[in-house]
Amino acid sequence: DAGITQSPRHKVTETGTPVTLRCHQTENHRYMYWYRQDPGHGLRLIHYSYGVKDTDKGEVSDGYSVSRSKTEDFLLTLESATSSQTSVYFCAISAGTGDWETQYFGPGTRLLVL
Amino acid sequence: AQKITQTQPGMFVQEKEAVTLDCTYDTSDQSYGLFWYKQPSSGEMIFLIYQGSYDEQNATEGRYSLNFQKARKSANLVISASQLGDSAMYFCAMREGLPSGSNYKLTFGKGTLLTVNP
Numbered sequence: 232d233a234g235i236t237q238s239p240r241h242k243v244t245e246t247g248t249p250v251t252l253r254c255h256q257t258e259n260h261r262y263m264y265w266y267r268q269d270p271g272h273g274l275r276l277i278h279y280s281y282g283v284k285d286t287d288k289g290e291v292s293d294g295y296s297v298s299r300s301k302t303e304d305f306l307l308t309l310e311s312a313t314s315s316q317t318s319v320y321f322c323a324i325s326a327g328t329g330d331w332e333t334q335y336f337g338p339g340t341r342l343l344v345l
Numbered sequence: 346a347q348k349i350t351q352t353q354p355g356m357f358v359q360e361k362e363a364v365t366l367d368c369t370y371d372t373s374d375q376s377y378g379l380f381w382y383k384q385p386s387s388g389e390m391i392f393l394i395y396q397g398s399y400d401e402q403n404a405t406e407g408r409y410s411l412n413f414q415k416a417r418k419s420a421n422l423v424i425s426a427s428q429l430g431d432s433a434m435y436f437c438a439m440r441e442g443l444p445s446g447s448n449y450k451l452t453f454g455k456g457t458l459l460t461v462n463p
Contacts, residue, residue, distance in 0.1 A: 335392060339390075
């Protein structure tokens with residue numbers, strides 16, 4: 232257990248509404264990531280953070296923004312949700328040192344955009 | 346080209362038998378890492394095992410071992426003595442380059458669904 236929680240765990244929303252997903256960690260990890268999981272695609276990186284206020288884009292960042300105002304929280308925002316953003320969203324942290332650094336995942340958030 | 350390829354969408358194995366899940370990767374980096382994760386039907390992603398590109402020995406973690414063949418660019422997961430609780434989706438993933446946080450991004454395969462039969 233890497234001390235990662237995600238909220239909400241499930242959400243149903245309508246097209247065009249803003250949505251914010253929260254990832255919270257309790258172990259002061261520097262690096263945090265947001266992935267989405269879709270059938271037939273595995274997990275794909277949306278955005279990641281390498282420190283407070285330091286973020287960068289991943290493979291599928293269009294339509295998403297992130298913020299990290301404190302170490303423990305990494306927020307993912309869908310400014311105007313679309314049906315294509317229906318997915319399972321995972322937050323992850325990296326822990327360990329050097330070559331043994333490993334990513335650990337939160338429980339996931341199921342988002343349905345109608 | 347896909348960086349991680351898992352060619353087996355589904356696999357079946359009898360309880361107590363061993364099973365190999367295939368993973369091939371594509372990278373031009375000399376330094377990289379390979380990971381396997383398990384996702385049971387409950388949905389969480391569970392880290393299983395890691396192999397670094399410079400590791401000369403295959404990684405092992407309990408009943409899990411990673412059959413690393415660098416020249417073939419394969420990193421197959423071997424589960425010995427399968428149990429019913431091993432039924433899950435299994436993902437292979439790769440980190441390219443040295444782990445330094447900002448470039449520590451994982452690329453995932455599409456997964457293999459393993460079913461263990463009693």
